[in-house]
Structures are given as structure tokens and as C-alpha cells.
Amino acid sequence: MNQMHTNSSEPDTADIVLFTVHDDGAALAWPRARAQVLLVQRSWDSDAYPGALALPGGFVDDGETSVQAAYRELREETGLEVPTLTRVGRYDAPGRDPRGPVVSEAFTTVLSTMPQPTAGDDARAAFWVPLHEALSVPKVLAFDHHQILTDAHTLVRDQLNQRCGWSTAAGWARAERGGRDMTNGNEWHLRRKKSMWDGSVTTWCGLRFESGEHESDFWHLPATGGTCQACQAAKRTGK
Numbered sequence: 001m002n003q004m005h006t007n008s009s010e011p012d013t014a015d016i017v018l019f020t021v022h023d024d025g026a027a028l029a030w031p032r033a034r035a036q037v038l039l040v041q042r043s044w045d046s047d048a049y050p051g052a053l054a055l056p057g058g059f060v061d062d063g064e065t066s067v068q069a070a071y072r073e074l075r076e077e078t079g080l081e082v083p084t085l086t087r088v089g090r091y092d093a094p095g096r097d098p099r100g101p102v103v104s105e106a107f108t109t110v111l112s113t114m115p116q117p118t119a120g121d122d123a124r125a126a127f128w129v130p131l132h133e134a135l136s137v138p139k140v141l142a143f144d145h146h147q148i149l150t151d152a153h154t155l156v157r158d159q160l161n162q163r164c165g166w167s168t169a170a171g172w173a174r175a176e177r178g179g180r181d182m183t184n185g186n187e188w189h190l191r192r193k194k195s196m197w198d199g200s201v202t203t204w205c206g207l208r209f210e211s212g213e214h215e216s217d218f219w220h221l222p223a224t225g226g227t228c229q230a231c232q233a234a235k236r237t238g239k
């Protein structure tokens with residue numbers, strides 16, 4: 001469907017950035033996980049960027065929201081259904097689409113599986129591409145899709161790194177903080193945090209309340225380890 005919503009603040013099109021960190025049949029196999037992104041090859045009959053590589057996407061139909069269009073376009077162009085989509089942003093730079101002022105809204109999600117896409121509608125082909133390859137050649141993607149991909153990557157990388165699991169505490173220490181004795185039972189401890197995105201490990205230090213329910217005041221430590229000021233203070237005072 002190809003309708004431009006001129007004089008409207010509603011987006012005209014929706015684009016989808018679908019990532020997977022699936023690797024060799026072992027979901028989230030750290031640290032081998034290699035991110036991939038789903039691309040399509042546009043039809044040779046397209047009135048913009050015929051035959052070019054692009055993110056899946058298309059025009060919003062009448063009566064449809066942009067996110068509904070995103071789910072539909074993903075299904076029509078790649079045969080894939082996803083459970084959720086997160087908004088990346090709105091793209092309205094003049095000249096982003098050679099056909100005129102076309103405003104696009106982009107959505108993203110990360111899969112832990114790597115389903116086989118089936119090209120349909122106005123996509124000639126649909127396939128997974130290593131993310132680093134797609135990011136490294138800006139001019140290869142149609143429209144401003146390289147910018148959309150870059151923004152989606154930043155968004156999901158930060159989210160995945162926040163959500164990723166804590167592994168075993170590397171060290172424990174009772175602590176004083178700024179000379180104030182923490183409530184009995186509260187503990188400072190080091191934890192190593194492994195990124196779901198690239199498998200990199202960082203070390204953090206934080207406070208765990210006795211209830212075990214809350215963790216706060218985390219310090220990011222060098223990858224080589226070490227202790228934060230609170231743990232150093234604890235060592236000195238022997239608490």
C-alpha cells in the first residue's frame with residue numbers, strides 16, 4: 001500500500017529493525033553470540049531504491065497505527081511474527097525518501113531464535129546479515145535505514161546490557177560508607193556482569209540490603225577487577 005499522509009503528524013511509513021543474538025543453535029551462547037539483523041532486498045519494481053537492501057517496512061494503511069503497520073509489514077515482507085516491538089524513533093529528515101516528505105516511525109526487537117524468513121509482498125529476498133557488516137557500510141542501505149539501524153542498535157544494546165544476568169559475587173565485604181555505618185546486615189559486594197550483547201565482562205560493586213530485595217549505588221569497576229571505595233574502606237576497618 002502506498003499512501004502519503006501529507007499535512008499530517010502521523011507517520012507515513014513504519015520500519016522494523018529485527019535483531020537476533022542467536023548463535024549456532026545455542027540461544028544466547030556467550031561469548032560467541034553474534035548479533036544479526038534482518039534485511040530485505042527491495043523489488044526491482046519499487047519506485048524508490050529498486051533492488052536495494054533495506055530494513056523491512058512500508059506504508060501505514062488507513063485506520064492503522066504505525067506499530068500495527070510494523071507488525072503487518074514484517075509479516076508480509078519476511079513471513080515473521082514477533083511478540084513485541086519497541087519504538088526507536090521518528091524519522092522525518094528532508095530528503096530521506098526520494099519520493100517526497102515521507103515520515104517514518106521505526107520499531108525494534110531482539111529475538112533469541114533465528115527464524116528463517118520468507119520474502120513476500122514487495123521484498124525480493126529477506127535474510128539475516130551480521131550486524132557489524134550492516135553497520136560498517138552506511139551507503140548500502142536504502143533511505144536513512146543505516147541511521148535507523150544505528151539508533152536501534154544503540155537502544156537495544158543498552159537495554160540488553162542492563163538486563164543481563166549477574167554472575168557469582170567475586171568478593172564480599174561489610175562496609176562503612178562516608179563514615180556512616182550501614183544498617184546491620186547490609187553488604188557490599190562485587191559482581192561481574194556479562195553482556196548479552198557481546199559477552200564482554202565488567203565488574204560492579206554495590207550495596208545489597210538485608211532483605212535481598214534491593215541493590216543500589218553500583219560502581220562500575222575496571223574489567224580487571226578491583227574494589228570500589230566502599231569495599232576498600234571496609235577492608236581497612238575490617239568490618
Ligand SMILES: O=P(O)(O)OC[C@H]1O[C@@H](O)[C@H](O)[C@@H]1O
Pocket residue numbers: 001002013014015046047048054055056057058059096097102104122143
Ligand atoms: O517499501 P515501500 O512501500 O516502497 O516504501 C516504504 C519505505 O519508504 C521509506 O520512506 C520507509 O523507510 C519505508 O521503508
